[in-house]
Amino acid sequence: MxxxxxxxxxxxxxxxxxxxxxxxxxxxxxxxxxxxxxxxxxxxxxxxxxxxxxxxxxxxxxxxxxxxxSRSKLIGTVFGMSGTFHFDVLDGLYTAAADRGYELILSALTQSRDENRAVESLQDFRFDALIMLGPATPKPVLAGKVPLVVVGWHVDDPDVDVVRTSDADGMTMAVEHLVQRGHRRIVHVDGGEGAVADSRRDGFLAAMRTQGLADESRVLSGGLTQLEGYTAARTLLDDPELPTAVVAFNDEVAVSILEAFMHAGYRVPQDISIIGWDNSAVSKLPHIRLTTVAQDPRRMAKLAIDRAITRVEGARIDEREQVLEPILMVRATTGPARS
CATH class of the missing domain: 1.10.260.40 (lambda repressor-like DNA-binding domains)
Structure with missing residues (x-):
């Protein structure tokens, strides 16, 4: 030296x-x-x-x-616990992630656990990207900070990728189906607050206007759960001017409305037609056979995983929003309007 x-x-x-x-x-x-x-x-x-x-x-x-x-090969996932649709998407996310060599880290939203808390609990895992199945907010908390994909609703933020089904087209299909069967007094039991509820509510009102039924349209506050559907049904049953058809926010709400009307002595669809949303397992039960607007949770899940990984890898993306077309599954709960 x-x-x-x-x-x-x-x-x-x-x-x-x-x-x-x-x-x-x-x-x-x-x-x-x-x-x-x-x-x-x-x-x-x-x-x-x-x-x-x-x-x-x-x-x-x-x-x-x-x-x-270096990558963790982990994708954080925030999801809500109401309804079955998110669980169907989660199952698809696990499969799609495994096919790409990734794992999911989950964090649930509950009544006492909001978006900030759900995301905070994930951050110790150093995930590569985040997928959000809720809450349906216009500005997710980590927008612009990590590759972020939301599933189910539109977000204006250019830093957020979107995979969703067209709520406007779904409502158009539902309303057209009912109008073709003579229905005019149609009620939408909505999903309460949130971006998805807003989108479906707007889609319903627009579809009714297109059919020349703006004066006949009615929106009733509902929610995401069967209990909220039952509460909405009781409100309808107490109204002297009963609608001829109901389009519900999701299948859980729709089934509760169906059961409440049947318990009150009404026939479905002879006295009232009911349409749900999601094509969940409950809609397919043989004693229910609910007409419903179908989404494809597995395809949505695969698109979300592929988009998240594409962002992680830094590849070019031309369109940040992927919008899928719904399908109206016509079953036993819709028919001609009562006289």
């Missing part, structure tokens, strides 16, 4: 991005852009940064780059 003045010579310190930034007179972030050959720096700036890097003998830290590029 060479010495000077009786002291051992210290090894030369490795030049850092901050050193290059100081020498070139630019920000550290701009140096990172140039070193990674990413878009966002002019030709003159690139030349100045590279010259400073050469003068300082800067070399990228390969180990740090490899660490930064």
């Amino acid at each position: 060479s010495t000077r003045g009786g002291e051992a010579a210290l090894p030369k310190r490795r030049a850092t991005l901050s050193d290059v930034a100081a020498r070139a007179g630019v920000s550290r972030a701009l140096v990172s852009i140039v070193i990674r050959d990413a878009p966002g720096a002019s030709a003159a700036t690139r030349e100045r940064v590279m010259r400073a890097a050469d003068e300082l003998g800067y070399r990228p830290d390969v180990r740090a780059q490899m660490l930064a590029r």
Whole structure:
């Protein structure tokens, strides 16, 4: 080891991005852009940064780059616990993720556990991307911070990818089906608050206007659960002007309305027609056979997983929103309007 003045010579310190930034007179972030050959720096700036890097003998830290590029192969998933549709999507997410070599980390929403708490509990896992099945809010909390896909509702934020079924088309199909069978007094029992409820409510009102039935349309506050469906049904039964048809927010609400009317002595569909939404398992039970607007939870799940991984891999995406067409499954709960 060479010495000077009786002291051992210290090894030369490795030049850092901050050193290059100081020498070139630019920000550290701009140096990172140039070193990674990413878009966002002019030709003159690139030349100045590279010259400073050469003068300082800067070399990228390969180990740090490899660490930064390493992936957890985990996808965080926030989901609601009301209704069966989310559970059908979850099953599809597990399958689609496994096919791509990924695992899911789940966090549930409950009445006492909101979006912030649900997301916070996931962040210790260093997930690569986040999929949200709820809550249906216009601004998810991690938008722009991680690759984020929402399933089921529209989000304006350009940092959020969307996989959803067209609520407008689904409502158009449901209303047209009823009008073709002579129905005019049609009620929509909505999903309460939230982006999906708003979208289906707007779709119903637009479909009724298109059919020239704006004055006949009625929206009744409902919710997501069977109990909320039953409460809405009791309100309808107490009204002296009974509708001839109901379009419910989801199948759980629709089945509760069906059962409440039947217990009150009405016949379905002879006295009232009922349409649900989701084509869930309960809608297919032989003693129910509910007419319903069908979504495809497995296809939605696969699209969501593929989109999340595409974002993680940094591939180009032209359209951030993927909208699927629903199908009206006509079964035993709709028929001609009563006289």
